Amino acid sequence: MTEYIWFVRASSPSRGHSDGSGVAVRLQHIGQPLSAKTFLLTCGHVIRGNSADGRCGEGPVFPQIQAWAPGSGFNERQAKTMSVCSATTAGYRETPAQEAANAASDWVLLEFADSQSAVAAPAVSGWANTTSDGPYRIIGYPGGENSFQRGIVTPMVSPELFHVRDSFHGVLRLTGTATRPGISGGGIFTESQAFAGLHRAREDAILQVHAVLAFHIRSRLFELGREVVIPQTIATSSCGTAEPQWKQSSSELDSLNENDLMALAAVVLDARNAQNAHGSLGISLSDGSRELEVLPQKEWPAAVVNRLTHALEMVTIYERKIQFLKKKQEGPAGVAIDFSGEIEQKLREQAGEVEQIRIQLKSLIRFRT
Numbered sequence: 001m002t003e004y005i006w007f008v009r010a011s012s013p014s015r016g017h018s019d020g021s022g023v024a025v026r027l028q029h030i031g032q033p034l035s036a037k038t039f040l041l042t043c044g045h046v047i048r049g050n051s052a053d054g055r056c057g058e059g060p061v062f063p064q065i066q067a068w069a070p071g072s073g074f075n076e077r078q079a080k081t082m083s084v085c086s087a088t089t090a091g092y093r094e095t096p097a098q099e100a101a102n103a104a105s106d107w108v109l110l111e112f113a114d115s116q117s118a119v120a121a122p123a124v125s126g127w128a129n130t131t132s133d134g135p136y137r138i139i140g141y142p143g144g145e146n147s148f149q150r151g152i153v154t155p156m157v158s159p160e161l162f163h164v165r166d167s168f169h170g171v172l173r174l175t176g177t178a179t180r181p182g183i184s185g186g187g188i189f190t191e192s193q194a195f196a197g198l199h200r201a202r203e204d205a206i207l208q209v210h211a212v213l214a215f216h217i218r219s220r221l222f223e224l225g226r227e228v229v230i231p232q233t234i235a236t237s238s239c240g241t242a243e244p245q246w247k248q249s250s251s252e253l254d255s256l257n258e259n260d261l262m263a264l265a266a267v268v269l270d271a272r273n274a275q276n277a278h279g280s281l282g283i284s285l286s287d288g289s290r291e292l293e294v295l296p297q298k299e300w301p302a303a304v305v306n307r308l309t310h311a312l313e314m315v316t317i318y319e320r321k322i323q324f325l326k327k328k329q330e331g332p333a334g335v336a337i338d339f340s341g342e343i344e345q346k347l348r349e350q351a352g353e354v355e356q357i358r359i360q361l362k363s364l365i366r367f368r369t
Contacts, residue, residue: 001189002070004124005139005155006040008082008110008185010047010062018057020046021140021155021186022067022110023195026123026229027221031303036229037118039085040067040110041217042185043200047084047108065110068153069121074145080117085109104170107198107212109221124187127214127228127309128196135161136174138199140186155186162188170216172197188214218306219313227306253358258315260285261357265312268364269305301363308360311353318350 004024011017022040029035045057047065066079085108112118138158141147148154162174172188188197188211197211218228256264263285325339325346 001124001137001139001187001193002155002157003122004195005070005141005187007068007070007074007141007145007153007155008040008042008046008065009067010049010065012049012062012064015049015059015062018046018049018062019141019144020184021199022046023185023187023198024121024123025195027109027226028229028302030222030225030227030306033229033302038112038121038123039118040082040112041198042108042110043198043212044106044108045200046185047110067110067112069117070153070155072153074148074151074153081113082110083113085111103200103210104212104216106200107217123229124195125230126192126194127218127230128190128194134163134174134190136163136188136190136196138162138183138186138188140183140199142183142186156183170213172211172213174211215309215313219310222306222310227303228309229302230305253362256358257286258354261354261361262312262315264365265308265357265361268361269309269312304360304363307356308364311356311360314353315350315357318346318353322346322350 006022006024008020008022009017010020020042022042024038025041026036026038028037047061048057049059049062050056051059061084065082065084067082068074068079072078112121139155141153142156147156165173165175174188183199186199187195188199190196195214197213198217200210200212221227253261322343325343329337329339329343331337
């Protein structure tokens, strides 16, 4: 996992510098495999200076951003020039106070100026799709350049295991305090080595225990037109597009209700992130226990996996919005407020995502009879 964690420095001749960590991820424009390349994910405050009123990490973006690969020498010759990917930044202005308070927004995508690094740099091999209780490991550069032995960029793996305190709206709060400012933007990984989030450690005690969920970042990237590429060998046709060797007959999945589909999708994706999605899996559904046959992992089309992951999260998001509107509709002191139109719209959108789950699963599994 350490091979995916870069050291990041943003600087300005007049404003000093800010250090942090970055996680190498591989992305492509949706449905365009030839556009795939490696980027770095880091926390937004890592690349920003102080605001005019002194708020740390909430000022304008530093004009120079550099990154060093793990194992490289910490010198200018081996530094890679980075830029902020235009799809994920609202500009180089200061961060408004209300935006800075949203922990789930404290991430940014950095792009390599060097085309060779963008093509060849290794990236995380699995993304966590759900929040577990842990334990997690955090990898980054807690001591900054002072921790480099003999000038070699060396990421540190946290000696402490972290468990979840709670999670809400894209933010993960962990137990434990063994983090320092240089690990901002460091990777949080499950025991099965799936990328689970970005650590947001800062001198500020409130931010010190927060992280941005990888699942949340992945969904926002999808909305911005980019999807995650999991490095793997994919069976291709003569035209170069991913093709499963077989497809599920529709009748089995068409009969499943929403809860069963959600449970099924979660089991399949979790098995894939644990790198054991092959052969058969067991699951309890509303009509009893069933056994699934899963397409060999090397043949999983990346576009199918990304769309399934996005649909699974969107169903949950719509459910939260629906429950919020229903509660708001009750109104204060018996005053009724009509949100029936909005609720009906969210229900339709949610149903559309449920159907996407059904459609994508048909490419990956079949029930054993």
